[in-house]
Amino acid sequence: MTTAAPHDVPHTVQAGTPDLAARFPGLVAPDERSGYSGWIVTADHLVQVATALRDEFGYDLLSSVTGVDYLPEGKMEVVYHAFKTTGGPGICFKVQTGRDDPQVPSLVSVYPGAELQEREAWDLLGIKFTGHPDLRRILMWEGFNGHPLRKDWQEPYYEDEAKPFKSRSPEGHVYRFEDRNPFGDNVRYPEDFDPEKWTPENPEDLLYKSLKTYQAESPDGIETDHIVVNMGPQHPSTHGVFRFVVALDGEKIVNLKPVMGYLHRNHEKIGERNTYLMNMPYTDRLDYLSPMSNNFAYALTVEKLMGITPPERAEYIRVIMAELTRIANHCMCIGSLLNDLGAFFTPMIYLLEERDLILDVFEATAGSRMMVNYFRFGGVARDIPEDALEKIKGLAFERLPRILDEMDRLMSENEILRARGIGQGVLTAEDAIRYSATGPLLRGSGVPYDIRRADPYSIYDRFEFDIPVGKNGDIYDRYIIRLEEMRQSVRIIQQALKQMPEGPVMVGKPQYQFRPPVGESYGRVEGPKGELGFYIVSNGKPTPWRYHVRAPSFINLTAFGPMCVGQKVADTVAILGSIDIVLGEVDR
Amino acid sequence: MSEELNGKGILKGLGVTLKRFLATYWDDIKWLGRRYRTAEGISHRSSKDARGIFTIQYPEEKLPPPEEFRFVPFLVYEEKEDGSREIRCTSCGICSKVCPPQCIWIVRTVDPATGRPRPEPAEFYIDIDICMNCGFCAEFCPFDAIKMDHDYELAVYDRRQNVYGLEKLLKPVSYYAQIRPLNNAREEEARRIKASTRPPAFVTGEKE
Ligand code: SF4
Ligand code: SF4
Numbered sequence: 001m002t003t004a005a006p007h008d009v010p011h012t013v014q015a016g017t018p019d020l021a022a023r024f025p026g027l028v029a030p031d032e033r034s035g036y037s038g039w040i041v042t043a044d045h046l047v048q049v050a051t052a053l054r055d056e057f058g059y060d061l062l063s064s065v066t067g068v069d070y071l072p073e074g075k076m077e078v079v080y081h082a083f084k085t086t087g088g089p090g091i092c093f094k095v096q097t098g099r100d101d102p103q104v105p106s107l108v109s110v111y112p113g114a115e116l117q118e119r120e121a122w123d124l125l126g127i128k129f130t131g132h133p134d135l136r137r138i139l140m141w142e143g144f145n146g147h148p149l150r151k152d153w154q155e156p157y158y159e160d161e162a163k164p165f166k167s168r169s170p171e172g173h174v175y176r177f178e179d180r181n182p183f184g185d186n187v188r189y190p191e192d193f194d195p196e197k198w199t200p201e202n203p204e205d206l207l208y209k210s211l212k213t214y215q216a217e218s219p220d221g222i223e224t225d226h227i228v229v230n231m232g233p234q235h236p237s238t239h240g241v242f243r244f245v246v247a248l249d250g251e252k253i254v255n256l257k258p259v260m261g262y263l264h265r266n267h268e269k270i271g272e273r274n275t276y277l278m279n280m281p282y283t284d285r286l287d288y289l290s291p292m293s294n295n296f297a298y299a300l301t302v303e304k305l306m307g308i309t310p311p312e313r314a315e316y317i318r319v320i321m322a323e324l325t326r327i328a329n330h331c332m333c334i335g336s337l338l339n340d341l342g343a344f345f346t347p348m349i350y351l352l353e354e355r356d357l358i359l360d361v362f363e364a365t366a367g368s369r370m371m372v373n374y375f376r377f378g379g380v381a382r383d384i385p386e387d388a389l390e391k392i393k394g395l396a397f398e399r400l401p402r403i404l405d406e407m408d409r410l411m412s413e414n415e416i417l418r419a420r421g422i423g424q425g426v427l428t429a430e431d432a433i434r435y436s437a438t439g440p441l442l443r444g445s446g447v448p449y450d451i452r453r454a455d456p457y458s459i460y461d462r463f464e465f466d467i468p469v470g471k472n473g474d475i476y477d478r479y480i481i482r483l484e485e486m487r488q489s490v491r492i493i494q495q496a497l498k499q500m501p502e503g504p505v506m507v508g509k510p511q512y513q514f515r516p517p518v519g520e521s522y523g524r525v526e527g528p529k530g531e532l533g534f535y536i537v538s539n540g541k542p543t544p545w546r547y548h549v550r551a552p553s554f555i556n557l558t559a560f561g562p563m564c565v566g567q568k569v570a571d572t573v574a575i576l577g578s579i580d581i582v583l584g585e586v587d588r
Numbered sequence: 589m590s591e592e593l594n595g596k597g598i599l600k601g602l603g604v605t606l607k608r609f610l611a612t613y614w615d616d617i618k619w620l621g622r623r624y625r626t627a628e629g630i631s632h633r634s635s636k637d638a639r640g641i642f643t644i645q646y647p648e649e650k651l652p653p654p655e656e657f658r659f660v661p662f663l664v665y666e667e668k669e670d671g672s673r674e675i676r677c678t679s680c681g682i683c684s685k686v687c688p689p690q691c692i693w694i695v696r697t698v699d700p701a702t703g704r705p706r707p708e709p710a711e712f713y714i715d716i717d718i719c720m721n722c723g724f725c726a727e728f729c730p731f732d733a734i735k736m737d738h739d740y741e742l743a744v745y746d747r748r749q750n751v752y753g754l755e756k757l758l759k760p761v762s763y764y765a766q767i768r769p770l771n772n773a774r775e776e777e778a779r780r781i782k783a784s785t786r787p788p789a790f791v792t793g794e795k796e
C-alpha cells in the first residue's frame with residue numbers, strides 16, 4: 001500500500017456513494033489511476049472500513065471479491081464490489097499488497113459471502129487471507145504447483161502471451177497439441193513431486209478436518225463419532241461433476257462442504273490470452289443453460305470500458321433474448337428440481353419442450369442452440385430473422401402464458417413438492433444477504449433485490465414487471481418464484497415486442513481487434529441464476545489484463561452448507577436443486 | 589395444507605398428463621398419419637402449436653437446420669465453365685487471426701519463380717476437434733471465402749481424421765447457395781454494387 005493521499009486533495013466521488021476518504025482520513029484514499037474508480041484501503045484497516053460500509057452506509061451485499069496481479073508494478077490488488085440490497089450504485093474498494101508474500105485480512109468475519117471467493121483468490125493468485133477460517137485451494141487440487149492466474153505463470157502448452165499466435169499463418173504447418181504434450185506430461189508439478197506417490201500428508205488436515213467443527217456428543221458415555229459421507233463427483237443429483245462432503249450425526253447433517261473444480265479449465269486465464277472479441281463465444285460455455293445472459297453481461301462490461309451504446313433495436317433484441325434465456329433456464333431448473341424430488345421426468349420433459357422451442361429461436365437467430373455467440377460490442381451479430389420473430393411472438397403471446405398456467409396446475413399443488421419443499425432448506429433473508437446470495441435464492445428468502453430494478457442496465461427501466469419474492473426462504477418458495485419470474489419474463493418480452501423499433505442492430509463497423517482505453521470496468525446483469533458480473537482491467541492492449549467472472553452459481557454455493565445443517569441427508573439433493581447451479585460456471 | 593385437499597394436486601397433475609397423452613392421438617388422427625416423417629409434420633411438431641408428442645425420431649427424421657445454423661466451416665470455390673475450381677480464399681490470414689481457439693492453419697502459396705506470395709492458400713487446415721463453431725471466421729473473412737456449414741454428422745472412428753485439409757474443406761459455391769440462399773443473395777448483391785461503383789481499372793491505373 002502506498003501512502004494514502006491527504007484528504008484535502010479534491011477528488012470526485014461517484015454520486016450516491018459515500019466519501020470514504022473523508023470518513024477515514026489517512027486510511028482510505030481515492031483510486032486516482034486514470035480509468036479507475038473507487039477507493040484504496042490500507043490493508044490494516046480493511047476490516048474496520050468494511051464493517052463501517054456494512055453497518056453505517058448500508059452496503060450489506062458484498063458481491064464480488066477478486067484479485068489482480070499487477071506484475072509490472074510488483075503489486076497484488078484485491079478488488080471488492082459491494083452493493084446495497086435496497087438498490088442503487090455499488091461501491092468498489094481495493095487493497096494493495098506486495099507480490100512476494102501477498103497478505104490481506106480476510107473479510108469473512110464481516111461478509112461471510114467472501115468465503116469461497118477468497119479461497120478462489122488464494123488458489124489462483126496466491127493471495128493469503130489472514131483470518132480466513134478455511135483457506136484451502138478450491139478449483140485446483142492440493143499439491144498443484146503455483147497459482148495459475150499470476151501473470152508469470154505459464155501453462156505447459158504455453159505458446160505466446162496473447163493470441164493470435166504467429167504460428168498459424170502464413171506459415172501455418174499444422175500440428176496437434178497432444179503430440180507435443182502427451183498425456184502425463186501435460187501437467188507440471190513441483191520438483192521431486194510424483195502424483196502417483198503423493199498422498200496428502202494428513203488428509204485430516206485438509207478437507208475432512210475442516211468438517212469436524214462439531215464435537216461428537218456422547219451423553220451415555222459411549223464414544224460416538226460423525227460419519228463422513230461423500231456425495232459425488234459422479235452423482236446424478238449434483239447436476240454435473242460436483243462433490244460435497246457431509247458430516248452426519250445419524251441422518252442429520254452437522255456440516256457440509258462443497259468440493260469443486262472438476263470442470264475447471266481456467267476460463268479466466270484463457271480470457272487473458274484472448275482478444276476481447278474472442279472471449280464472447282467462451283462466455284457461452286460458462287452457464288451453458290443461459291448463454292444469452294452471459295453474452296449480455298460481457299458485452300455490457302466491455303461497452304462500459306469503450307464508452308459505446310448499442311442502437312435501440314439491438315437493445316430490445318438483447319432484452320428479448322435475455323428474457324427468453326431466463327425462461328429456458330428456469331424450465332431446466334424447475335424440471336430437474338422436480339426430478340430430484342422424485343417426480344421423475346414428466347415435468348422435466350414437458351418443460352424441456354418449451355425450452356426447445358426457445359432454443360429453436362436461438363438457433364434460427366444466433367446460429368446455435370446453446371453456444372449462441374450472439375452479442376457484439378455495440379449491438380448483436382444480426383437481426384432476428386422474420387420467421388424466428390414470428391415464433392417469438394407466438395411463444396410470448398400465445399403459448400408460454402398457457403403452458404406456464406398448465407405447469408402451475410401440474411406442479412404447484414403437488415404433495416411431494418410441497419412436503420419436501422415447504423419449510424425445508426430455509427435460508428433467512430439476513431443469512432441470504434450475509435452469504436452474498438443473489439438471484440432467485442436471495443429473492444426466495446424475501447429480499448426484493450433484482451438488478452434489473454435495483455440498478456437498471458440496458459433498457460430495463462422501460463418495462464413494467466414485478467419482482468416476485470418468497471416469504472419463508474424454503475425450497476418451495478424458490479420454486480414458486482422461478483415460476484412467477486417466467487411469467488414476468490413473458491410480460492417483458494410482450495412489451496419489448498410491441499415497442500421494438502426498426503433500425504440497425506450494431507453501431508459502427510464490426511471490428512475483430514481493438515484497444516479499449518486503460519481502466520477497469522465492472523458490468524453485471526441479473527442472470528437467471530443471480531448476479532452475473534464481469535470485472536475487466538484493460539491496459540490498452542487488444543487483450544484484457546484481467547478478466548474475472550463473478551459467477552452466481554459459484555457464489556450461491558457459499559450458502560449451501562449453512563442451509564443444509566440440521567436437515568436430513570436426502571434433503572441436500574433438493575436443496576442443491578433449488579439453488580440451481582451449472583458446473584460450467586461454478587468451476588470455470 | 590388441510591387434510592381434505594390431499595390428493596387434489598396429484599389428480600390435477602394427472603389431468604395435465606392425460607390431456608397431453610390424448611392430444612398426441614388426437615393430432616395423429618387429424619393429420620391422418622402425415623405427422624411423422626414429412627416436412628410439414630416435423631415443422632408442426634416444432635411450432636408453437638405443437639401438442640402431445642414432440643420428439644423427432646432421429647435419424648429417421650431430421651430437423652431442418654435454419655439458414656443461420658452454423659457448424660464447422662468450409663471453404664468456398666467457384667466452379668469455372670471449364671470445370672476448374674477457383675478458390676475464393678486469398679490466404680490473407682484474417683480468419684486464423686480471429687479464430688478464438690486458434691484452430692485454423694494457413695500456408696500461403698509462394699510463387700516459385702519470383703519468390704513472392706501469391707494470393708491463394710497452398711495448405712489450409714482446420715482442426716475441427718478444436719473448432720468451437722463460433723462463426724467468427726465466416727463473419728470476418730473479407731472475401732466470403734469461408735462459410736459455416738450445415739452438416740453436423742461428422743463422426744469418425746479415428747479422431748486423427750479430424751484435422752481437415754483443403755480437399756475436405758472445399759465446397760462449391762452452389763452448395764453454399766443451397767444451404768444459405770439469403771446470405772448468398774445478399775453477398776452477391778453487395779459484390780455487384782461494389783464492382784459497379786468501382787471506377788474502371790485503367791482510370792485508377794493512370795492516377796497511380
Ligand atoms: S478464408 Fe477468408 S479470411 Fe481466411 S485466409 Fe482465406 S480469404 Fe482470408
Ligand atoms: S468457427 Fe470459430 S473456432 Fe471454428 S474455425 Fe471458425 S473462427 Fe475458428
